[in-house]
Amino acid sequence: MNRPADTTTNCLRCSGVELTRLPESSEEITFFECPSCHRHYARRPGHSLTYRWLHPVSLALYRILFNQEPLSAAPFVADELMRGRSRDASLKMIEEIEWELKRPTQNVREILDNPQSEDECREFLQAVVTYIRAHDHYPDRTDS
Secondary structure, X not given: OOOOOOOOOEOOOOOOOEOEEOOOOOOOOEEEEOOOOOOEEEEOOOOOOEEOOOOHHHHHHHOOOOOOOHHXXXXXXXXXXXXXXXXXXXXXXXXXXXXXXXOXXXXXXXXXXXXXXXXXXXXXXXXXXXXXXXXXXXXXXXOO
16 A cells, blocks of 8 residues: 655654554545554544544534534533543543643544534533533643
């Protein structure tokens, strides 16, 4: 299989760490993993590097793909994201979303090609995190 000329792709979170191309990649989409933080990424031809499906940001945004008013769905989505997860898993999920909101690395709407604008997607993600923090009393640990 031919690879594009630019085969070096760095982690969006780990400065200067080159991503490992994963074997399940195809001509339609290339998947990567960071050998340092183990985050997974995806890139389609002609598109930017984004978090891969199943990253917490993608899970939240999936639930508004067909929603004309995503902010009104934030409480429902927040409850759905936390349902069945342990406290530690829930905290990790919230912190991943917060980290992207506080230190943007990508256009999150491109992860799933959401029809909402980038600003609307980020506003929705913030509403989800705010709802979870307010209703489940998880302390804000991302600034430590």
